[in-house]
Amino acid sequence: MTTREVRTGVYICHCGTNIAGTVDVAAVSRYASQLDSVVVARDYRFMCSEPGQEMIKRDIKELGLNRVVVASCSPKMHEPTFRKACEQAGLNRHLFQMANIREHCSWVTSDREEATEKAKALVRAAVRRVFYHEPLEIREVPVNPNTLVVGGGIAGIQAALQIANSRHKVYLVEREPSIGGHMIQMDKTFPTLDCSACILTPHMSELGSHPYIELFTYSEVEEVSGYVGNFKARIRKKARYVDEQKCTGCGVCQEKCPWKVPSEFEMGLGQRKVIYTPFPQAVPNVPVIDRENCIYFQKGKCRACEKFCEAGAINFNDEDKLIEVEVGNVIIATGFQNFDPSLAAQYGYGKFDDIITGLQFERLCNATGPTAGNIQLKDGSVPRSVAIVHCVGSRDEEFHDYCSRVCCMYALKHSHLIKERTDAQVYQIFTDIRCFGKDYEDFYERLAGEGVNFVRGKVKRVASADGKGLDQGKLMITAEDPDNGKVSQVFADMVILCAAIEPRQDTDKVARIFSVNCKADGFFLERHPKLDPVATMTDGIYVVGCCQGPKDIPDTVSQASAAAAKILAVVTKGKVELEASTAVIDEVLCSGCRICNLLCPYNAISFDAEKKVSNINEALCKGCGTCVAACPSRAITHRHFTTEEIMAEIEGVLV
Amino acid sequence: MDMELIQQIRGKARSLLEEGTVEGVIGYERAGDGVTSRPLFAYDSSAAERLIFDDTCTHNLVKYLLGKRGKKMAVMVKPCDSRAINLLLNERQIDRDKVFIIGVGCPGVVETEWNHKSETLQARCRSCLLTKPLVYDVLLGRELARKAEEETYSDILEAEAESVVSRREFWREQFSRCIRCYACRQVCPGCYCPVCFAEQLEPLWVGIRIAPEENTLWQTIRTFHLAGRCIGCNECERVCPVDIPLSLLNRKLEKDVKELFAFQAGLDPEEPPPFATFRKEEMPELGE
Structure with missing residues (x-):
């Protein structure tokens, strides 16, 4: 490019009155026309409009422009528009530069003189910068x-x-x-x-x-x-230890397996066999052997499943x-995953019986669940009162600030199911009821009419109500209204905790694997x-x-x-x-320290052990610039953000 | 001179060379003045007989490993020098399995000049808390119980208390003497860029004119490039032909990095350097 004369066109946008109301656009245009390398400078009401773009295209062709600067709004807004216009006129899209004289200029001051001066400085910086731009493929x-x-x-x-x-x-x-x-x-x-x-x-x-x-x-x-x-x-x-091709899903192995452990699917409320499918409608309908608990794997004896499997699908040597x-x-x-309520001692989860999470309740009232859908206490009796506690671990400074979004609605659903199947009193202990979705407000109105008691408050303590006369054997829930500090007490046989939705424990690992x-x-x-x-x-x-x-x-x-x-x-x-604006490593300057390898958020940099230098995979590089800034030997150049380009821009603003 | 220690060093070097464990041994020998010492590159067992160690052995020999990359070398390392080994391991400039480290117990190094050895310990030795090298393959000599003075940075604190104007005057005077010989860079184990910024022409980071402005820029950038990396061997100040007190600059940054990031270079070969990492807690003002 250096052998060819640089011919720059500068276009100042009025943006209606958004820019022209504060900036003297004509003066900026006159100023720009005198800058080095500038062949033409114009101002126009809306550069992004069809005629505005046409003006640029015509000048590129007729005046032989090979650089274009548009001073208008944020590049976030219209950089793609003008890059496309340049391309349509046969100019590489990277030979374009945008100066933001709206968000950075006219919108931040009402002083016409200052705004005009700043606009000139920003245009000057863009003109100086674009001089060094190179066409990128x-x-x-x-x-x-x-x-x-x-x-x-x-x-x-x-x-x-x-x-x-x-x-x-x-x-x-x-x-x-x-x-x-x-x-x-x-x-x-x-x-x-x-x-x-x-x-x-x-x-x-x-x-x-x-x-x-x-x-x-x-x-x-x-x-x-x-x-x-x-x-x-x-x-x-x-290893599943069951051959997926041979297994017919008959279920005999599960019947014959003599060993039981708590079922994860039933949230610990029921049991499953050691060879199991988590639930009857499982897809695929092929069981797995839980190696940790299998007596054959642990002690070398049993093999009951193998004995009874007619399909010969059991394979203890699976890997x-x-x-x-x-x-x-x-x-x-x-x-x-669900927030573990035992981390918040005030809820008494794990300490008292009949305190369960919302998801456990789903299993409890499910016809295929451990109680065949009967809502009952641990001792088998039917609860006469149930308290549903909202925001357990959500909207809580100590755990998660955010709202888990689904609890209000499923808490209402739970109260309906309890009312439908028992005569129990239901208390909703809530901070705010949020019914944001389609038809949710109707649902709330309908269930509120079913005789549910709404108690506003954040739960401070769940304790045994023993020694309080009539409430013998019940749980006592103390809640405090977050606005007026009013304390309420509710007595219930069963407490359902609406535990927060939280990211899975291994989210960080997953994020690393997928580079997100x-x-x-x-x-x-x-x-x-x-x-x-x-x-x-x-x-x-x-x-x-x-x-x-x-x-x-x-x-x-x-x-x-x-x-x-x-x-x-x-x-x-x-x-x-x-992305064309990627980083590239100069092998001569690279000292092979590998700082960039570790910092790259996209895993785009690898180390060439032969040459002892790092390499950037341009298909992976997103042009974030992290490695460019971190390189101690300045061996990395960022295309479209080269030192010359940035220096020229800074000088343009300062002189 | 501890002849017993020297015999051990020579014996070790000899066996390393004769058994072919290393291609060469980097150590110290007596200098031409018969008083001070200088580096020795011993490639055969007869040369190994010239190896010595005493309180004049000031050079940080780790720097020379950078010129021998790819070769298996043994190097004599004082406790302070071992931090340079860790630095270069951390920055992946040397392979641990290519270096045989002969650690030596060090009683501290004294101020010397040609043909003369003083009784005064070097300032860095007075605040050295290391009793033995942090990393070595063999440790010769005794691990020493040291009664070091706590590093208080008193001179740095004094300098910080000065006004901007007087500090500027002080450094202007110091840097005006700089002849840009780059000895400070050449001797520094942390300076190993294939092309130094001072010699890049496009862009021209620092002008070649030898004048206070350019000299200041050179020294400022050099110092900042060692922020969180300087291991305090102070070789730069020792070799400066015009006696610029470079340790003041290096230690000021060492102190800042220690305060800001609780980090000291060369203590751990694995801990990522502070300027290549970002932890949210370093900037509480960012919030969550």
Whole structure:
């Protein structure tokens, strides 16, 4: 570029009166026309309009411009617009620079003189900077049409089915022996009160037999490498000790297994066998042997399951298998875990009987649950009073500041189910009732009319009411109104704690594997909270459902569909554009200290042990600049943010 | 001179060379004045017979490992010098399995000049708390119980109390003597960039003119590049031909880094350096 004369065009936008109201745009334009390398400077009412863009295109062609500066709004807003205009006139999009004289200038002062001076300085900086710009090549890479979905809850199921129904391959990886997630544990869903399993199981079985879905249950993703369109994932399929091809799902092994342990699916309220499927409708309907508790594995005797299995499906020599898959996109749908209420001593969880979590209650009132749907206390009797405590671990400075969003509604649902099946008094101990969703307010009105007692307060203590006469054997809940400090006491036989939705314990590890970020509250961070809520900063990796933040089933399903649609758009297009403004390492200057390797948030930098220098994978680099700033030897250059460009810009502002 | 220790060192060097464990041994020998010492590169067992160790052995020999990358070398390391080993391991400049570290117990090093040895311990030795090297393959000589004075940074605190104007005057005077010989850089175990900023022409970070402004810029950038990395061997100040008190600058930054990040360079070969890490608690004003 240095051999060719630099010819710059400068365009000052009025933005109606947004800029022109405060900045003397004509004066800025006159000033710009005298700057070195500037061939033409114009001002116009709306540069982003069709005629505004045409003006730029015409000048590029007629005046032979090879640099363009537009002084207008934030580049976040219209940089793509003007870059496109340049490209349409045959100019590389990176030979363009934008000066923000609205947000950084006219909107921050009403002083016309100062605003005009600052606008001149910003234009001067942009003109000096653009002088050093170089055309960057825009590269495209083909997209592998397969998708990896991680997590087989409602989010993963929805996304997988939607993509697979377009006849594109999906690999679904689920950690547990069956898909279904938390939703399959639930009894009824609010606000419609339809049966959770009834609406979910058809999707589960469709998924299980779908020709375009390969299901890996009892499996985990261990490693992901590559970049958008071209990821490689390593999946560890844990030893099941039951041959999935041979097993007919008859269930005899579970019947004959003599050993029982508390069931995770029943939240510890019931028991399961050591060879088990977590629940009857499991997909796949193939049991696993829980090696830790299996007497054969621990003591070398038993093999009852093997003896009775007619299909000969039991294989005690089964081993973990590692499987590599190649995919173009990844959906993370790893869900949530419940806050452990025993961490907050005031709730008495684990200390007294008949204090259970909301999810435990779902199992308790489920017809397939441990009590066949009878709401009962530990001693088998029917409770005469039940207290439902909201915000356990949520909206609580000590644990999670955020609202878990679903508790108010399921607490109302629980009170309805209790009223329907028992004569118990129900108390809702709440801080605020939040009915944000469609038809939720109606649901609240309806249930409020069913004779539920609403008590406002944050629970301070749950204790035994023994020695208080009539309330013998009951639990005493003390709550304090957060606004007026009024203290209430409620006596109940059963307490249901609405435990917070929280990020899974291994979220950090998962984030590292997939190169995504977490917010301070631990949930995965989306690219933009409003305009790009399911994408992440890593292209081709999407987050949906509760792993991105607490949400209800409709929102989860919407997100899953959104991610599927976004992925199908990319798959249909068949190729993706790579960031051109990447970092590049000068091998001569690199001292091989590897500081950049560790800092790169996208795992884009590797170390070449032969040459003893670091290398940047340009397909992975997002141009964040972290390595450029950190390099102690200044061996890394950031294309489009070179030292010359930045220095020229700074000098332009200062002189 | 502790002849017993010297015999041990020579014996060790000899066996390392004869058994082919290393290609060479970097140690000390008597200098031409018969009083002070200088570095020795011994590549055969006869050269190993010239090895010595006493309180004149001031050089930080770790620097020389950078020029022998890829070769298996043995190096004599005093407790203070061992921090340079950790620094270079931390910054991946040397491979641990390529270096055989002969740790030596050190009674402290005295101020010397050509043909003359004083009785005064060097200032850095007076506040040295290390009784033996932090890392070694063999430790020769005794581990010494030291009665060091606590590092109080009293001179730094005094300098900080001065006004900006008087500090500027002080350093202007000091830097005006700098002849930009870069001896301070050449001797520093932390200075190993393949191309130093002082020699880059595009962009020209610091002008080549030898004048107070450019000299100040050179010394300022050099010092900052050692922030959180200087291991306090003070070789830069020792070799400065115009006696610029560089330790004042290095120790000021050492003190700041210690206060801000609770970090001292060269103590741990694995702990990530503060300027290559970010922890939220370092900036409470950012909030959650």
